[in-house]
Amino acid sequence: MFKESTQNLLDQQGREAYEMIDQDSRSRHHDGEGSFQTAHRDEESQRDVGEDSLGAAHREEQSQRQDGGESRESIHLDDGHQPDLETISARLLPLFALILPTAAVIALWTDRDYIHFGELVDFVQEERPTVQLVVQIVSRVLAMLQMTAVCSILNFAVRVRLGSQGGSINLQALGFWSSLNVLRINFSLSAFYVLGTAGFLAVSLLPGALWAGTLSPVLGTMLDEREIRTPAFTGRSTGIWNSQYVWKGGPSGSIWDIDDHCRRINDYRGFIPSCPVPDLQSLLLSSGGSATPVDGSVRIHSKLDNPFWQYRGRSYGVGSSMGLNSTLFFANEDTYKYTEMGYNVTVSCMKNSSSNFGLQFDTTSGSLYKYDALGQLPNMYSAKPNGDDYEESAYAFSLYNNTDMATWTAYNSNSTLRNMIGVATTYGRYQNLNQTQCEVHFVPAEFVIAVNQTEGSISVESRNSDAVRDIDPTGQLQFVIMNSVNFLARMSTSLYVSVLGDCLNRNFQAKMSNAKQKKSSLTDEEVEEAATSSAADTFTAIIDDILVAYGASQLVNAGDYTTTFAYVSSPAVQIGKWPYVYLIAAFHFGIVSLWLIEAVRTRGWARLPKFDHLDVGSVIVASSAGGHQLAQTVQKHHRAKKSRWAGDKSDRIVAQTEIRLKRQKLGTSLNPSDGHNASRGEGDDDDMIAIVRKSP
DSSP: OHHHHHHHHHHHHHHHHHHHHHHHHHHHHHHGGGHHHHHHHHHHHHHHHHHHHHHHHHHHHHHHHHHTTOOOOOOOOGGGOOOOBOOHHHHTHHHHHHHHHHHHHHHHHHTTTOOBOSHHHHHHHHOHHHHHHHHHHHHHHHHHHHHHHHHHHHHHHHHHHHHSTTOOEEHHHHHHHHHHHHTOOOTTSOHHHHHHHHHHHHHHTHHHHHHHHHHSEEEEEEEEEEEEEEEOOOGGGHHHHTGGGSBTTSTTOSSBOOSTTOOEEEETTEEEESOHHHHTHHHHHHHHHTSSOTTSOOOEEEETTEEEEEEESOOTTOOTTTTTSGGGSOTTOOEEEEEEEEEEEEEEEEEOTTOOOEEEEETTOTTSEEEEEEOOOTTSOSBOTTSOBOOOOEEEEESSTTOOOEEEEEEEETTTTEEEEEEEEOSSTTGGGTTEEEEEEEEEEEEEEEEETTTTEEEEEEEOOTTOOOSOTTSHHHHHHHHHHHHHHHHOOOSSSOHHHHHHHHHHHHHHHHHHHHOSSOOHHHHHHHHHHHHHHHHHHHHHHHHHHHHHHIIIIIOOEEEEEEEEEEEEEEESOHHHHHHHHHHHHHHHHHHHHHHHHTTTTTTOBSOOTTOHHHHHHHHHHTTTHHHHHHHHHHHHTTOOOOSOTTOHHHHTOEEEEEEEEOSSOBOTTTOSBOOOOTTTTOEEEEEEEOOO
16 A cells, blocks of 8 residues: 555656656757756756755755754854854954054154254265165065055954845945956046045055155254353453563663563363463464465464364354364254354555665674564553663664565554554565554454354354443553564574565455456556555464464463353254154054954954955855856846846946855865866855845
8 A cells, every 4th residue: 555655656756757747848849059058947946945955954954964063164144144253363354464563653652853963864974775675675564565555454353344134235336346346447437436436546656755854864953052261351360371571680670571480281182381472483474474365265274283174264262162162062063153253353554655664784783684673553651661772672684685575563542442463575576565553452352253163163243232342451462462473573584585474465466366367457556456455465464363363362371261152053963854744644544443443343353254345266166056046137238128137337227136155064165177067975065155146
């Protein structure tokens, strides 16, 4: 009985199957070319039914295993399973990418007002190409890390959406987010998405530019204050700076103590005597002879005690501290300025044809030709302090009767408060300078001294100030200076040439040369003007140098000084300018804020699937695992529009298709090598990630 029932059931099923096959065959014959698509849909429908049955069977098997004490880890959502989740280390990728830029922002923020100097300045100045190369490399690395963090956050957001229960996205939106991650414009997207991608790409260029501006070293100067010593001429050091003008044997003596009490220091600072004359005699004459530049340019001349330092223009008798205060300044402190009190010495000369000061040949001199400088200046006493007539002020000797001779005399009068210099020459090449008479004025003034340690240059300018004071109200310093000029003439005789005449004549010839460059023929008045102005230049330069020499001696030999503040400027470098530091800090804060917001919103990306839509291999495998759903949906819509999909990436039907991730089981597998269905074996029913169409 059982056999008959079974046989009847099989016969009935066989007839039904035969009728289905026969009906299907007739349908394929009637539909022609469309029959393949119908059969394919029927096959897919049957496969879905089979897969649903297998899924149900699998779930029943899982339930039985759990009931039997076996354990298997799985997460059940729609269709029973959720895609596998990313590891914690992968979820922390944006944080790892932000560590180095965050450290750089903090360092730059704390360093934004700090000025660097020293070896870094030298390196930046000497190795500019290398510095720029390093800045570009570091800037791009930091910008790359920041954009890696941003793109990872965007990538995680899309993957979390795809992996969440019921989460889906259309293919055009997916293409937009993918374009943002790869930093490329996909022109197949809609205009809205193209503009959005272009805007994002523009923003992505900002970090590199901002980092370059922030890290680029900016050369500048650092200002500081430093105390500096300037010479003082006080009563406690009078015995040093006035030692030459003390009578030998006391007040009743008739000869000044010219050299007995002079002090001299000769070390790394230079040669610094307390008696400029005679110790600096040749240097003073050399400086005086170069007082007028031949080309009319600014005069550049050395400081007498240390030739490393050079004055650009007049010294005005100040700036003697240079080279003597070197321990107060660092080598990298390039320039500094300070003020110093002194005398603005002005010398005005004229031709005085009625002057009774001149050279007179001494017929009693024997084998030597002696010339006596006789006569008086307008400010001289009629008699010496000891009662003798004041006649001789200098002598000139020569081996030859026809030698050109020249000399001068200088005198300071306390009674008339006038300081006078007179020049006398023999007839010859110096005769244009004969009977030149000059008056010297010592005007208290305040000077601004600019020093460049690198170049060893000193520039001095006089300025008006209410704080001007006389460095020696007693007037004794003026007396010392004028007598030094006088002693210079008495001690500078020569048997062959007149060193005094040559000193004056060099400036006269320079004046004549400058004048003839403008006018080929000069009048007598113009020649006289050249002679008097050149004499004024000569004595101005000599007096300035004598004042500098006395100032240096006061600092070193007498230790008499005052202190003032020098405003020091040294080359420095600052890493970036503050606007760039603020901008890169704000930009980085925005990225960190985005990371924090997303971390809180997604609970640390707890539902981040391992599937990455940017990985081509993952997309291909997941698409094939999803079956023909997507293709059938696209084909259906194209058929309705009587078109077909030809692989066009700008296809609107494809762009509007919604997709989602799903873990589903595969009952059969397709062998990629031969394209035939393989037989189902053990383990073939394992589930895997699939990209499927969103259910309507």
